[in-house]
Amino acid sequence: MYVSVPEPGPDSGPVTLDRRDGPHGEVVLRRRGAELEIIANGCFLMDTSDGRSERLLIDAALAALPDARRAGHPSVLVGGLGVGFSLAHAAADPRWGRIVVVEREEAVIDWHRTGPLARISGAALADPRTEILHADLVAYVRTATDSYDALCLDIDNGPDWTVTEDNTGLYTPSGLAACRERLNPGGVLAIWSAQPSAAFGEALRNAGFGGVTAEEIPVARGVPDVVHLAVRTA
Template structure:
């Protein structure tokens, strides 16, 4: 069997024998939860997605969005957040720990990941956030959810893939296409912010965001223990009159 592909900086402990805790086949392929030493890891279709080693950039994903909103001349009084991808729960736990978020919606398409948080080993890492009354968990494809609820959110924080150029499944490419980014923009209220997590830089992605109608596009690198930095792409959505 070929070794599982891992992204730059993925942890490699002294014990190279990870233990599979559960393996499931879902509508989008195989999802595996495994333990590697003290770490829990999620593998999708043979691709390393994330683990519980740090979570600094996943937490910053949410903080960066709130900081951007709070820095506006007229910040939204009760901001609504959508987190795309539950993962190991770091982003959700960060959001639930901040009382300024009025509503937090988490969109996750893999039932296995939801179950691992509801009554499994990942529950400790989401820190009970799924029981927060502000939190709504939606089992859905992200683009489907965005198109069903336009102009609903003040912030979109997306951690769906290893980045715009490194998707878990081919159908995820649509999220980073012109139509997918337009759906992200349409789902944001005026003045809203989009933050996209990536395991590596994508030199063309900022231009794709601008072409989709976002402005104030920027990037923030987050150093990791090994390999290239994680990268956050930030983009705001202003009205035509305000951004002119």
């Protein structure tokens, strides 16, 4: 269980709140100043300092849906719970219907249900539209029978920078085909990335998606965050 520590000052170094070993390696929850951050296998994943691109992931997917589908309380699968920005943003929008979150790390789910990240996701977890599935997303999209109007996926730092090697299967032709099968006709696939990838846009087209675009969010340093969008046209 996570460690409760006093709130540090804004200039204090990172404080580890929880560290767990699981089937996919080590995951760590840290507090740095007023912010919380998640580290997986030594790789920084995300923190609570911004969240604009995680919210864009949800908004861009909704905007890309056909008008009739958007007006009918579309369903959304959120791949990766993270620090909770995407889930909280989806649940705050009454236009969404069913909201399913797939998260493979039990620790991350615990940090939201009973830990410090509940301050971001608490209201969303209590929303009757929300369902949390403790499962591996790559396996889920290949084996599930449910279909959705939108898949909003954020499990890596992008298709070219995965957290674990087995996640690469999501971005292969067969993985993208599985994502396409989880979408209703006209449904939208949205994938978050920490950097642009022209090659991935081409991979989406080769997998039979239409309407392939990318929306960028500038960051303080380095290349912009990106949301890759693609539509199941048939």
